Amino acid sequence: MTLNLFHLILQVAVILVAARVVGFLFQKINQPQVMGEMVAGILLGPSLLGWLAPGISTALFPAASMGYLNALSQVGLVVFMFVVGLALNPTELHGYGHAAVLTSHVSIVAPFCLGGLTALYLYPRLSDDGVTFTGFALFMGAAMSITAFPVLARILTERGLVRSRMGSLAIACAAVDDITGWCILAYIVVLVRVTHAVRPAWVTIGGSIAYVLIMLFVVRRFLPAFERAYSKRGRLSDNLLAVIVVLVLASALATEWLGIHLLFGAFLMGAIMPKTQEFTHYLLHKFESVTVVLLLPLFFAFTGLRTRIGVGGGGAIWLYSAIVIVVAITGKLGGSMFAARLAGMPWREAASLGILMNTRGLMELVILNIGLDIGVISPAMFSIMVLMALVTTFMTTPLLEWVYPARLFMAQVDELQKNVA
Amino acid sequence: MLGLLGILEAGRGIAPPLAVGGEWVVEFGSGSAGCSSGLAGLRQPALNISQSGTQAIVTLNDGHATSLNALIDGPDLTAKWLRATIAGKPGERTLQGEMTFAGCAPVAFRAVRQAARKGGE
Numbered sequence: 074m075t076l077n078l079f080h081l082i083l084q085v086a087v088i089l090v091a092a093r094v095v096g097f098l099f100q101k102i103n104q105p106q107v108m109g110e111m112v113a114g115i116l117l118g119p120s121l122l123g124w125l126a127p128g129i130s131t132a133l134f135p136a137a138s139m140g141y142l143n144a145l146s147q148v149g150l151v152v153f154m155f156v157v158g159l160a161l162n163p164t165e166l167h168g169y170g171h172a173a174v175l176t177s178h179v180s181i182v183a184p185f186c187l188g189g190l191t192a193l194y195l196y197p198r199l200s201d202d203g204v205t206f207t208g209f210a211l212f213m214g215a216a217m218s219i220t221a222f223p224v225l226a227r228i229l230t231e232r233g234l235v236r237s238r239m240g241s242l243a244i245a246c247a248a249v250d251d252i253t254g255w256c257i258l259a260y261i262v263v264l265v266r267v268t269h270a271v272r273p274a275w276v277t278i279g280g281s282i283a284y285v286l287i288m289l290f291v292v293r294r295f296l297p298a299f300e301r302a303y304s305k306r307g308r309l310s311d312n313l314l315a316v317i318v319v320l321v322l323a324s325a326l327a328t329e330w331l332g333i334h335l336l337f338g339a340f341l342m343g344a345i346m347p348k349t350q351e352f353t354h355y356l357l358h359k360f361e362s363v364t365v366v367l368l369l370p371l372f373f374a375f376t377g378l379r380t381r382i383g384v385g386g387g388g389a390i391w392l393y394s395a396i397v398i399v400v401a402i403t404g405k406l407g408g409s410m411f412a413a414r415l416a417g418m419p420w421r422e423a424a425s426l427g428i429l430m431n432t433r434g435l436m437e438l439v440i441l442n443i444g445l446d447i448g449v450i451s452p453a454m455f456s457i458m459v460l461m462a463l464v465t466t467f468m469t470t471p472l473l474e475w476v477y478p479a480r481l482f483m484a485q486v487d488e489l490q491k492n493v494a
Numbered sequence: 495m496l497g498l499l500g501i502l503e504a505g506r507g508i509a510p511p512l513a514v515g516g517e518w519v520v521e522f523g524s525g526s527a528g529c530s531s532g533l534a535g536l537r538q539p540a541l542n543i544s545q546s547g548t549q550a551i552v553t554l555n556d557g558h559a560t561s562l563n564a565l566i567d568g569p570d571l572t573a574k575w576l577r578a579t580i581a582g583k584p585g586e587r588t589l590q591g592e593m594t595f596a597g598c599a600p601v602a603f604r605a606v607r608q609a610a611r612k613g614g615e
Contacts, residue, residue: 136559185498186501188495189498189502190501192505193505194502196510197503197510197511198548200511200547201511201515201547202510202511202584203513204510204511204513204523206502206505206506206510207505209505210502210505266537448515451515451546453546453547454546
């Protein structure tokens with residue numbers, strides 16, 4: 074066994090153990106498992122292990138082996154983004170009327186503008202002249218606007234809120250936010266990459282438009298065939314599952330070649346898949362297990378290895394972190410809450426919706442890694458934003474329990490059932 | 495939209511620190527021949543700089559990945575054993591200055607950036 078393969082397998086084993094143990098501990102304090110897995114990744118990086126035991130850290134995660142870990146985590150992300158796209162159903166927004174439209178729009182615009190405003194302060198302190206202010210400000214805006222749709226869905230399911238009016242509204246708004254956020258991010262990636270791109274800007278822009286049109290009006294027309302095959306036998310053959318994987322990979326490769334990012338292709342492939350409940354559940358079940366159990370923890374660990382919370386930069390870094398966290402919460406939680414209240418929701422439900430929309434979770438980590446890869450944010454800015462993602466995700470469950478206790482929700486359900494009876 | 499356009503317009507006037515992040519190929523001056531301790535085992539690209547605004551971490555490609563914190567102030571890059579002046583546009587940036595290795599006289603160097611910062615590590 075070569076040294077690199079030995080290292081990789083050892084790394085995977087250590088990461089999986091850390092993810093499961095910390096995830097279990099976080100579940101004990103009523104946090105979603107994924108929150109613990111994200112923290113486990115950070116703990117394995119320079120923020121804790123590298124700081125406490127630099128020798129062990131270097132031996133376990135030598136710089137030369139990072140390429141393999143990154144490649145594996147990227148494969149995991151491609152499948153995960155397909156799963157996220159698959160689970161999204163923007164048509165869910167229909168039927169929630171004014172509240173949903175207003176909340177979803179304000180929950181993007183408010184944090185986006187506040188993110189741009191914060192960029193005025195942070196750009197001369199944490200960026201450099203290799204990045205334009207426009208790219209930096211738009212990225213900050215997009216990173217502040219995102220909602221972690223998968224984590225949100227998991228929190229709502231665990232609390233039994235998924236079928237409540239507020240829960241359904243939160244999922245619908247998060248779906249719209251994610252689609253908008255990814256579109257904005259695609260634009261930023263093109264904007265930043267065009268200056269250093271191998272191919273001309275018109276190829277990237279024209280190719281991207283052509284790609285989206287082909288996906289929506291050509292590829293999408295053939296996808297119901299998978300659904301029909303599933304309906305006939307109650308399952309898909311291994312060959313058909315392999316075809317779906319190949320389609321995901323081809324779509325990812327197309328967007329990477331165009332200069333957007335391979336994750337957009339995987340996400341769009343998932344988003345245009347047929348949305349019948351049974352078919353979606355079947356595919357989610359097929360693809361989710363390996364991704365969630367094996368590959369996502371690798372991505373969290375890779376993110377953790379790039380994150381240096383509190384390492385270097387002195388007290389100023391903590392000040393910048395505090396500013397970013399306050400701005401992120403004000404924009405997302407505050408914006409969504411006031412918009413929902415304005416649309417006629419009671420204060421308690423409006424505040425709960427704001428708290429849920431403020432969950433950034435791993436979608437934020439995905440976006441931040443893209444930002445660091447294309448060089449639009451610096452390593453310190455990356456660490457600050459990772460900290461913000463962890464804080465806003467961690468605060469969701471306790472804050473929701475405080476504002477909208479489970480007993481209150483259950484009492485409302487009981488009352489509703491009595492009225493129906 | 496108007497608010498966002500206002501922010502983008504206001505940001506255009508802001509001057510950020512000069513970008514030095516990335517890998518650098520270093521050429522040492524003629525005085526380096528007598529100083530083998532610091533330069534022995536140095537492979538190209540000899541410097542890797544990870545930058546966050548005015549703060550940077552300079553890592554020497556000497557097999558031990560010796561690194562130190564540096565400060566960027568205008569066109570000056572200053573660290574414990576390195577002093578350099580930053581010149582050129584972001585795409586054609588160069589460093590010119592001197593490094594001081596233990597037990598050696600300062601060694602003049604000129605460095606050319608190979609790749610802009612990517613990934614920060």
